[in-house]
Amino acid sequence: MCGIAGIVAKSNVNQDLYDALTVLQHRGQDAAGIVTCQDGRLNQRKGNGLVRDVFHTRHMQRLQGHMGIAHVRYPTAGSSSPALAQPFYVNSPYGISLAHNGNLTNSAELSQELFQSDLRHLNTESDSEVLLNIFAHELQRLGKLVPSADDIFEAVSGVHKRCRGGYAVVAMIANYGVVGFRDPNAIRPLVYGKRETPAGTEYMLASESVALDALGYTLVGDVAPGEAVYITHDGEFHIRQCAEKVNWAPCIFEHVYFARPDSIMDGISVYKSRLRQGERLAEKVLRERPDHDIDVIVPIPDSSRIAAQSMAAVLGVKFREGLVKNRYIGRTFIMPGQSARKKSVKQKLNAIGLEFKGKNVMLVDDSIVRGTTCEQIIEMARDAGARKVYFASAAPPVRFPNVYGIDMPSATELIAHGRSVEEIRTEIGADWLLYQDLDDLLDCSAEGNPNISRFECAVFNGDYITGDVDQAYLDQLEADRNDSNQAAKNASAGDGALIGLHNDVS
Ligand SMILES: O=P(O)(O)OC[C@H]1O[C@H](OP(=O)(O)OP(=O)(O)O)[C@H](O)[C@@H]1O
Ligand SMILES: NC(=O)CC[C@H](N)C(=O)O
Ligand code: SF4
């Protein structure tokens, strides 16, 4: 996941973009960037780290301008080198910068086309740089001195024709405006809203509605699959469907883990989805073990709290915060590298002994991906004196790689890949392991938007919505995984990658 935001306002947008990024920080902790447009020039600051570490007062002062875009990154393609921090920039046409959440599945083919037919240069391994160059090429092809809204939308149509995979995008065309668009399956989220001021209406696009709430923007709606929203620098609003065939099939994992619970995504309250997930888990407990002996339900903070609470309420079992989280450690799942993730779980969570001692404890998490978290916490619960340790996951077993913007690209890293539930139970050391059924999970999010035809849930069932992901593709991913780990090592050792190409504020 990454977080993206774009604002076209009547006064400086630097502080609002910074605030939006802090609200979206849970979507990416690896790098952050902001680009603003001032007197036709683009000001940029980006780098590795959390938002609060990347932007200092001197950067903020230089990020002047009343329109801009911003990004927090969690890498899914290429390395976590600062050279791949977003937004990306191309000089021609007009000067475009772009921020992307998602992952292209045909990035390798497109790179070839860009070099060989479109005469464009790519400076990194990032699929987002590919996407930007495709957009730029499609706009340049139109050959206009001044791009109209129609031209922008035509270029987005060109992107839809050439790009496959998941993409929610905000892009800024220097001097002209900000465009936001979503792939034809709406896999990754994007909402827009507005705010009235005495100087006129201001517009904002963001990955999640919470960013709009925080800045006093009113949510207008989701960008629909294939749709694009274009706001000119002086505040004219345009919206158009740019894809020929669309299908509203958002990623279900947003509702399980990624999104903040106070977000409304595709018209669905993430909070309500998680409440229902807990209720369904409770019903499954009652089906499997009507005479269960659970003494206490303990959530694994943060993302499972809501489901654990509703599960406890339905079962009539005590809910206790038996694990305390160190709030200064980020999300372990989105940390690059397994050794960093492993170390963080122990530093991050600590057990309160009296909630475990002599009790049959049901630990609840939103999902089990690599198994890093649950394995260590089960051990912690036993060390704290639990009699029996049960484990429930609000999502079904994650058995397949995600190729649309979540970093789980290698099947062999997934604890459930090729294992039965019983084998996973033994592996993680639980006395009972309960997984949500996929149909139940989907039902929990189904209410809310009648336009949603289905959810993208390939990580659970291997059915990839874009239709271009087969076993050969997945095998290649697995093979590339080792190479990219190596590249990441080189990059962090300083491989001379270029980041200071254009007006970089450092
Ligand atoms: O099986 P694993 O590979 O360990 O991944 C799953 C875990 O990772 C996430 O937590 P994370 O610490 O990222 O964030 P959270 O504090 O928001 O729950 C998720 O909530 C699970 O706890
Ligand atoms: N998580 C994301 O959305 C990643 C965006 C892009 N594919 C990158 O690797 O930077
Ligand atoms: S193009 Fe618009 S946003 Fe950029 S500097 Fe000119 S007036 Fe400001």
Ligand SMILES: [Mg+2]
């Ligand atoms: Mg967690």
